[in-house]
Each structure stands twice: as C-alpha cells, then as structure tokens.
Amino acid sequence: MPFYHKLGEIPRKRHVQFRKADGGLFYEELFGNEGFSGLASLLYHIQRPVQIRSHRVFLAPDWQQAEDHSLRPRHIRAGRLDPGGDPMTGRRPLLYNREIAISIAHPAESQEAFYRNGQADEIIFVSDGAGILESVFGDLEYRKGDYLVLPRGVTHRWRMGAVPHRLLVIESAGVVRTPKRYRNPHGQLLEHSPYCERDIRRPAFRPPEETRGEFEIRVKQRNTLYSIVYATHPFDVAGWDGYLYPWALNIDDFEPITGRLHQPPPVHQTFEGDGFVVCSFVPRLYDYHPEAIPTPYHHTNIGTDEVIYYARERFMSRKGIEYGSITLHPDGIPHGPHPGTTEASIGRRETDELAVMIDAFRPLLVSKEAESVDDPDYPLSWLDAPQNDGGAR
Numbered sequence: 001m002p003f004y005h006k007l008g009e010i011p012r013k014r015h016v017q018f019r020k021a022d023g024g025l026f027y028e029e030l031f032g033n034e035g036f037s038g039l040a041s042l043l044y045h046i047q048r049p050v051q052i053r054s055h056r057v058f059l060a061p062d063w064q065q066a067e068d069h070s071l072r073p074r075h076i077r078a079g080r081l082d083p084g085g086d087p088m089t090g091r092r093p094l095l096y097n098r099e100i101a102i103s104i105a106h107p108a109e110s111q112e113a114f115y116r117n118g119q120a121d122e123i124i125f126v127s128d129g130a131g132i133l134e135s136v137f138g139d140l141e142y143r144k145g146d147y148l149v150l151p152r153g154v155t156h157r158w159r160m161g162a163v164p165h166r167l168l169v170i171e172s173a174g175v176v177r178t179p180k181r182y183r184n185p186h187g188q189l190l191e192h193s194p195y196c197e198r199d200i201r202r203p204a205f206r207p208p209e210e211t212r213g214e215f216e217i218r219v220k221q222r223n224t225l226y227s228i229v230y231a232t233h234p235f236d237v238a239g240w241d242g243y244l245y246p247w248a249l250n251i252d253d254f255e256p257i258t259g260r261l262h263q264p265p266p267v268h269q270t271f272e273g274d275g276f277v278v279c280s281f282v283p284r285l286y287d288y289h290p291e292a293i294p295t296p297y298h299h300t301n302i303g304t305d306e307v308i309y310y311a312r313e314r315f316m317s318r319k320g321i322e323y324g325s326i327t328l329h330p331d332g333i334p335h336g337p338h339p340g341t342t343e344a345s346i347g348r349r350e351t352d353e354l355a356v357m358i359d360a361f362r363p364l365l366v367s368k369e370a371e372s373v374d375d376p377d378y379p380l381s382w383l384d385a386p387q388n389d390g391g392a393r
Contacts (some may be wrong), residue, residue: 001100008239041242051231066371075378079324119170129165133321138203174274209233296337
C-alpha cells in the first residue's frame with residue numbers, strides 16, 4: 001500500500017550501524033518487490049534471518065482441471081465444501097489461469113507452522129471469522145467482512161478466534177494495487193474514491209521474539225509448498241519502516257457510488273492486479289431516475305470472465321444462489337439478470353446485497369473441486385416458463 005508506516009525501533013538513516021543494548025548489531029533486511037524499484041520496507045532483526053536448519057518438499061497442491069470443459073455459465077456451490085485444515089492447508093482450488101488463482105477455505109484450526117507465499121500477492125476476503133494475522137510486520141486484527149492484502153513474501157500465521165471461518169482466497173501473480181482511477185500520481189486516494197487511507201488498517205507493533213530453536217516456514221514457490229526450518233523465530237523484528245506490508249480494508253467501509261441511472265461495475269472496483277480487477281457489491285440506494293431499471297442490463301463479457309462470490313443469499317439479479325456460492329460467466333456468452341428480477345427491481349429503493357466480483361481478463365480453468373459442487377442446471381435457469389396458449393398438443 002503506497003503510504004509510509006513505521007513501528008518499533010529504527011536507526012536515523014538507512015544502511016548504517018544500528019546496535020542493541022549489548023553493543024551487538026541489529027540485522028537489516030530489505031523487503032521489496034519488483035527488484036529494487038517497487039514498494040519496499042526495511043526490517044531490523046535481532047538475529048540473522050537466514051539461518052536454515054533443514055529443507056524439504058512439503059506438498060504439491062493439486063490443481064487439476066475439471067473433466068467437463070464445456071463453455072457455459074456455472075454456479076459453484078462452494079459453501080457446501082466441508083471444513084478442514086488451517087487457513088493454508090484448508091484451501092480448495094476452484095478457478096485459475098496464469099495470472100490469478102481463486103480458492104475457498106473453511107478452516108477448522110489455526111496455523112502451527114508459519115506460511116510465506118513466495119510466488120503471489122494474496123487478497124483474502126474474510127466472509128466469516130475473526131482473529132489475529134501475525135506477521136513479521138506485527139499483529140493485524142481481522143474480522144468478518146475484511147479484505148486482507150498480503151504482499152508476496154510476507155511470513156505470517158493465522159490465530160483464529162472461536163467463530164467459524166469462511167475465506168475467499170485470491171492469489172495474484174502481479175502486484176495487488178489500489179485502482180488507478182482512484183489515485184493521483186503520488187499514490188494518494190482521490191476525493192471521489194469509494195474508500196480512503198483512513199479506512200485502511202495497518203499492523204500493530206508486537207514485541208520481538210528472540211527464541212532460538214526450530215521454526216518451520218512453509219513457502220509456496222513454483223506451485224509447490226516447501227518446508228524450510230529456521231534456527232531463529234521469524235518474528236524477531238525490533239522495528240521497521242516503509243511502504244510494503246500487510247493491510248486490511250473492511251467491505252463495510254467501501255462507500256458505493258450511485259446515480260440516476262444504473263452504474264456499471266467499474267464504480268465498484270476495489271483492487272486491481274495484472275490481468276484482473278476486484279469489485280465490491282455492497283448495500284446501496286438504487287438508481288433514482290423516475291424511469292430507472294435498477295438491475296444491470298444484459299451484457300457480453302468481451303475479453304473477460306466474470307466471477308462473483310456471494311456473501312449473502314440474496315443478490316439483485318440472481319435467483320437460487322446460496323451463501324458462499326460462486327458464479328462464473330465466461331467470455332463469449334452474453335449474460336444478465338434472471339427472469340423476473342428486472343421487473344421486480346422497478347420502484348424499489350435499495351438493495352442489501354453483499355458480494356465480491358472478480359473480472360479476469362484471460363480465460364479461467366475450472367478445477368475438479370469446483371466441478372464436484374457445480375449446479376448442472378444453472379445454464380438453463382434463464383429459460384422463460386412455458387406459455388399455455390390453450391391449444392391441443
């Protein structure tokens with residue numbers, strides 16, 4: 001996130017001697033993306049953060065394509081997938097291409113091992129749950145409705161509260177950013193942005209851990225999970241400053257943009273990455289032109305696969321969806337509101353829907369996990385009811 005933050009103890013200048021009370025040096029680490037040209041932070045460790053005791057392959061995640069490759073709308077009833085694992089091991093792959101991977105997790109336990117995604121930035125939508133995301137940057141409290149943005153390479157661990165968790169996980173091969181249309185050349189969010197820096201929550205300082213021993217970090221790289229055991233606790237950071245760190249934005253702090261006539265999805269944009277955008281559909285007033293039709297018009301997704309995660313069982317233009325459902329409307333097939341929803345929306349004042357939309361600009365593959373909870377009748381759900389003309393058959 002492109003604004004400066006500082007926690008703990010740091011020296012007056014970069015790359016100078018910074019000593020502990022006993023005269024020993026703190027160990028400086030540059031944490032940055034895009035080589036030395038992107039956003040970065042400087043962390044100061046009590047111990048050298050590179051002391052590896054052992055390493056091995058832990059797991060090769062099983063992203064297998066569905067057997068049914070047909071081009072059709074899909075209703076993936078992901079809320080029916082069984083809970084299990086932790087926020088890392090419990091992820092169930094659903095949709096993916098070379099730029100984005102979408103999973104669902106219904107974790108049943110907190111993490112014991114630490115985790116570091118070395119190949120992707122992550123956006124995690126907390127559809128249900130509360131707790132603390134621990135990381136080398138400090139503690140970030142999370143709650144229902146939060147988007148958690150984790151830059152690649154952040155060593156972290158989930159401390160889940162007692163409430164059940166549902167997580168939508170978006171992995172991005174490129175850097176996750178605030179929408180370009182909503183920021184000035186310096187990175188500040190503009191006056192017409194649906195959220196601003198005041199809405200963004202940053203990590204809080206946690207006292208550094210000086211323990212030595214065996215600390216397992218599971219690192220995702222090359223589409224494989226590796227187990228690397230270090231001799232020092234990863235959270236031994238006495239202080240840090242910079243522009244790159246985990247942060248949180250709650251969907252309730254996203255202020256919708258409305259108008260006299262229907263506003264297209266770009267006004268709901270919340271994040272962007274390489275090859276995709278993320279939008280938030282939140283409770284809002286309907287269009288107020290006297291002849292307005294609040295539901296979206298039929299549209300053809302040229303160059304876009306549209307994915308919607310439903311955080312409530314109701315949505316203005318859909319029938320038959322479930323909480324935790326995901327719909328996929330692929331490029332090449334026009335789509336729009338279900339029969340009857342257009343007429344039902346006329347004259348209504350507001351909607352209380354809550355959903356996350358992901359538009360991918362390259363075709364998405366469907367996983368076998370998604371196929372196992374796919375609704376085969378969904379493509380037929382736009383058929384008009386048969387008309388009885390009274391004639392003989």
